[in-house]
Amino acid sequence: MQENQPVQRLDIQADSRVFVDMANGDANPCLSCGACCQHFRVSMYMGEMASSPGGTVPDEMVSRVNPYIVCMKGTEAGHGRCIALRGEVGQPGIHCAIYAHRPSPCREYRVWSEEGSPNPDCQRLRAKIGLPPLPAMPD
Numbered sequence: 091m092q093e094n095q096p097v098q099r100l101d102i103q104a105d106s107r108v109f110v111d112m113a114n115g116d117a118n119p120c121l122s123c124g125a126c127c128q129h130f131r132v133s134m135y136m137g138e139m140a141s142s143p144g145g146t147v148p149d150e151m152v153s154r155v156n157p158y159i160v161c162m163k164g165t166e167a168g169h170g171r172c173i174a175l176r177g178e179v180g181q182p183g184i185h186c187a188i189y190a191h192r193p194s195p196c197r198e199y200r201v202w203s204e205e206g207s208p209n210p211d212c213q214r215l216r217a218k219i220g221l222p223p224l225p226a227m228p229d
């Protein structure tokens with residue numbers, strides 16, 4: 091990670107949604123966690139599929155939920171590992187194989203609030219896999 095680069099960068103979209111990008115470095119706790127990627131059903135509007143105009147998520151990585159909604163394969167019922175997750179959960183090197191193309195729920199999920207406090211869901215999910223709680227967001 092470059093010096094002075096924030097570990098969590100917020101990016102406001104034209105429709106006012108706030109997307110999050112995590113820096114690729116030691117300060118990024120997700121790169122040794124991955125707990126959320128094996129917990130939630132990760133669903134999205136089918137327009138986010140790469141075959142749709144402006145879509146990014148590889149079609150072969152999603153399952154159909156209904157005529158309008160798809161979800162990441164593996165997460166259909168919740169508590170399942172997303173097909174795009176690579177590595178061992180809770181170990182260094184875990185990462186998303188489609189980070190630049192991941193769906194909006196993953197982009198909207200924040201590790202830290204704007205005030206810098208850790209996401210309580212992260213704390214809960216990390217504890218479940220034996221990881222320590224997150225500290226406040228580094229400066």
Ligand code: SF4
Pocket residue numbers: 119120121123124125126127199200201211212215216
């Ligand atoms: S649970 Fe939180 S810290 Fe862990 S990978 Fe997900 S967003 Fe990152």
Ligand code: SF4
Pocket residue numbers: 126127132162172173174175176185186187188189192193196
């Ligand atoms: S697409 Fe990537 S970030 Fe989203 S749940 Fe799957 S592995 Fe995690």
